[in-house]
Each structure stands twice: as C-alpha cells, then as structure tokens.
Amino acid sequence: MRNGFVSSALLHVSILIVAYYGVPALFEPDFTDDHPIVVDLVTISHKTSLPKPSPPQEKPKREPSAERQTASLPETPAPVPAPAPKRTKKAVKDMLAKLTPPKPRPKPKPKLKPKPAKVPDPFASVLKTVEKLRQKETKTSAAKLAPQVIHAPRRFDPSTTLSLSEMDAIRSQISRCWIVPVGARNAEDLVVNIKVYVNPDGTIRKATILDRDRMNRDAFFRSAAESAYRAVKNKECSPLRLPPEKYEYWKTFTLSFNPKEMLGT
C-alpha cells in the first residue's frame, strides 16, 4: 500500500517535472556549420540596417556591393545579389535625401551609433506631436513612413534555423498588411499572437489567434486580434518568401503582433 503510494507519487512528480522542464531534445539535428549564420548576419545588414552607415561615406554605392559579393560567395544563390543593388540604390537615395543635411561625417563608430538612434526618430511614435514635427519640417504622414523601415529586435536565437534576414523578410512582408490599432486604449498591451500553418509554397493554410479567451472578454483585444488576422490572411502579403529547403522549420510558427514600438511607449 505504502510502496504503491510512494511509486505513484514518484511517477506523478516525474511527470510534473517532465511537463515543466520539457523532454530533453535528444534528437535535435546537429548543426555543426556555423559559417552560414555568419554570412547571413552580413546579409541582413544589406537588407535592413545597411543604408544607415553607408550614406555619409562619399560614394557608398560600390562599397556595399563589393562587400556583399564577398560575403555571399560561400553559398548565396544568384537571385540574392540581383535585387540587392536596386534596394541599396533606392535606400541610399532615400537615406541621402533624409540624412545629407545633418551629417556628412567620416567613419568612426561612436559617431555612427547616434545615427541609428536618430533615424527611427520620425517613426518612434505614430502619435503626432506638434513640437517634434516643428523641429523636423517634414510633413510626411505616418502612413507612408511606417512601412519603409522595419526595425525588429535583433536577437540571435540558435534554436531557429531561419536566418535573421529571412525572418526580417517575413516581418517586412506581413507588416505591410498590418493596420496598427494606434488610438486604442492601452494599445501597447494589445499584443496578438497568431499561430500560422504554412504550405510548402509559402501560402498560409491556416491561422489561429491564440488567447481566444481574451478575445471574448476584451473588445479592444478582439479588434486588435482581428486586424492582425486580416494582415495574415491578406493575399497581398502572401505567399511568404521563405527558403523551401527549410520548410521543416517554418511550416508552423507564431507571429507576434506588438504595436508597442510604434506607439513610442
């Protein structure tokens, strides 16, 4: 009786432990090659943050492209370099237009730092503040500005095998279709998670809003969730541009829509 009780208790405890800590990933595929990740890290800078450091240099066009070629030599397939020059040129033009007056500066790193901090400034908040707008004379609407720069928190997570640039690509794709609920009360708390099931061709087979409970009791959350859902379902932002060879890793994933950064809070 007592023994049975002890072993039963042990069993329960061990199940609880397994449930809490998870089963050890004994069969996780072994990724030994770190180099592709390094290469990808270089590529991401072309896709997103590159334009910021480059414009102040006198003739930035060539430098980045040379850099990219060397960087992409190991594995990048042909299509990658092709669109890139367009992007860089356009981005460089944009950035020159924006940044030339304030800083035609040389290289040193400490000086580059303030720039990334400065560039997001117009987008730091979509909530208009007259004072800020007065300082800048640009009267561009947030509607046009918002989709241009996609600044995601750059965390390197080794457990995902999608590179940062690939994740950035999805981000930019989806965020074009996401109409942010800016004026809602406590909009910064309206973080919506949507689980997405994707077909091999990148089209979305199914999308499920997580936290349906909150949807039923919070009208603000419901409308925020629905606006995120519309973004996922919008055919204009589909199919997702994802590497087919990594289908295993992106056949299901979670999109987390978080307006906090846009509200500047």
Next chain:
Amino acid sequence: MIYYIKRNEKDLWVFVLFLFIFVCLVTPARAELRIDITRGVVEPLPIAIPDFLGKRSLEREVGQKIAFVVLSNLERSGLFQGIDPNAFIEKNVALNIQPRFADWRVIGTQALINGGIKLLRNGRLRVEFRLWDVMAEQQMQGLAYKTKPDNWRRVAHKISDAIYQRLTGETGYFDTRVIYIAESGLATRRVKRLAVMDQDGEGHRFLTDGETLVLTPRFSKTAQKIVFLSYYLDIPRVYLFDIETGVQERLGDYPGMTFAPRFSPDDSEVAMSYAQNGNSDIYIMNLSTRSSRRLTSNPAIDTSPSFAPDGKRIVFNSDRGGSQQLYTMSVSGRNIRRISFGKGRYGTPVWSPRGDLIAFTKIYQNRFFIGVMKPDGSGERLLTESFRDEGPTWAPNGRVLMFFRQTPGGPDGLNDRIRLYSIDLTGHNEREVVTPLDASDPAWSPVIP
C-alpha cells in the same frame, strides 16, 4: 525514500520503462519559431458600403441615403476609407447570401457592409445590415432596426456606431450632438447664440435668440440639459437650460460672477468658478439641494474645473504658481497637485471620458496648441497648433477632440474666421466641422440614449 525504491525494484523498473516510452513517443521539444511584428502601417481600413437594397422606390431611396451617411461618418473618423462604388464587381449584395469575397478582395476591400430596407405594414421601416470580414470570409455583425421612415438618419448613425465599435473595440460617437456658440455680426458687435446640431453638422438649430451674450455651454450626461454662462442683464452668471422643455434657470444667487460650469459625471452636481473681489475659486453646487461648497481658497485665479469620469478628482487651472498651470485635486478640495510643467501657459483642461488623458489648451510664444497629457502630467503631446486653437471637448469615446480655431483674416482682426475642428487622438485627421456661421466653444454630447 531511496529505501522504498530499493525495496520495490519492480515498481522502479515500471517507472523507468514508462519514462523511456514517454521520451520515445514524444517528439523532441524544440523552441517554436516565433516572429515579432513590431511595425505596421497606419492607414484607414478599406471599407465598401454598397447602397442598402430594397424593392420599392422609398426603400431604395432610404437605402441609398443610409449607406451614404454611414460611409461619411466612418470616413470622417479617419479610420476607414470608402471604396469607390464604380470599382464594385459584385453590384448588388443581397442580405441573405454570402458575398463573393474574392470579388471584394480583388478591389482591396477589407470590410464589407451590405444591408436591406423593408417597409412594414404599419408604415415603419425595417433596416438590416451585415458587416463582413472579407479577409477572414466571415460575418462580424448583423443587426436590424425598426423606425419611422423620417428617422432614417438616426438609424444611419446607430449603424455607424455599431460598425465602428465592432471594428475598433471602442464605442462609437456618431449618434451624438454638439452644442456650440454661433457667432455672427461685426467683431465689435458680436451676436452670440447657443446652437445645437448632430455631430455631422445636420439638424442644426439655434437655442437662444442672440439678445444676450452666452459662453461655454456644457452637456449633461443625458444630453438633455446644458449649463452655460449668460450675460443676462449684463451680469455674468451660470444658467441651467433644458433643451427639450426650453426652461432656463439661474444656478445660485451670488453677489459676484459665476462662470466655467461643468456637470459632474452623474449629473448631480455642477462645478464652477465664483469670482468675488478679484479672486476666483472653485465651488461645487449640488443640483437637488442647491447647496454649494467651496473647494479652493487661494488668492490666485482658480477656474475651469472638470471632473474625472469616476467623479473622484477634478482638474482645473490656476495661476497660484506664478503662471497659469494645470492642477488636480480630490472632490473635497484636498491633495492639490500641479501636473503641467512644460513651457508656456496651460488652460481649459478637460478630463477624457475614458479617464486616461486630460486635454488642454497651451499658449506658448504667442501660439496656441491643443494637447493631451496623462492625469499625472506625464506623456504630454501637442496635437494641433495655430494662431488660436482653444476649448477642447472630447467625443464620448475619448478618441476624438473638437475645438475651435480662429484664423486671422486681416490686420484689424475684423475678418477673422472662427470655426470648429475635430482631430483624432493620434494627432492625425484634422477636419473642419461644417457650421453655417462662425462657431466657438463646442461641447460634445454623450451618446444619446
């Protein structure tokens, strides 16, 4: 414990076997891919509203008008963008059939509203509508209203409110009215009349004849009564006016001047300023007993009281600190705290109906601004700026502000234009509210019950 395990090796083996099977069966836990979307676009939601259908000409006519008013309301909010009816592929969307979503997606629609009108035997109209999520291919809402045919505009506002609420989570503000001071005549001999209209400028009417100068009208919670300042017999006093009955009465009989009145959230009290011997302080008058109590006693000018929606605190402006700034206090007059610390002067504070913000007028370097800040004074944002912007009033859902703006018409100031404007809380979507004459001192009503 170990002792028992040793003694019961059999149990232990069963346990180990069980664990092994468990580990083998369960797929290895792997952190799921998660992508944060932290940027989106801020643009109006594309919405399509085909004319509401009907069989008879009266039904079709009303259907057309309702669709138009609903679309105008939603577009004016700045959150929605109507799609040109010429682009519609599916021309008539019958009520009881699911729309062809693909046809609507092609033209960029995200939300679709279709409706139908039926004239009932008793002469009333039955107006029904459905709101569809075109992307998710599902109905979001369906409602029906019965009304007299000449009340169709009110139904259109109700439908707008329902759609707005369903899509934004916020209560709508279309079935509301605005009371304001209509101004006419020369700048030297200005005629000021109380006027009331629907929030879209329709149903305009004057409430006073212009004989007496009137200022600062404020709605009660039921939108039935207003308090305002009138110079009747050239003595500025606060008056209470019933819109439906037309009865007007003076609030209190003080030797000095009373001004800047505002209802408490439950309509039981009115807060106002009372000036005597050059000093003005804030008082609260109970409307049923007509007794009043003094909240501030300071040699400075304390005025423009406005209640928090919970009725526990009051925001007002005072020059006790040397310049005109905003302060909050409890309804007992205690815990007075200064909340505005920016450059310039602050006035006409109004607590938002949703409680999260206080709107105000700011004057800095001879420019006027309408801004908002949190009740603790943090997060100040200025939404508008001009030669003269003043007198903000909140839409009942606390998302939109209305104010009046004076635009200079010449050096002598005789041809200045004074009009009402509305602006979204985000600082975008500034629009002029159409009024027949010059207009100032707007007050937005609560949603009409």
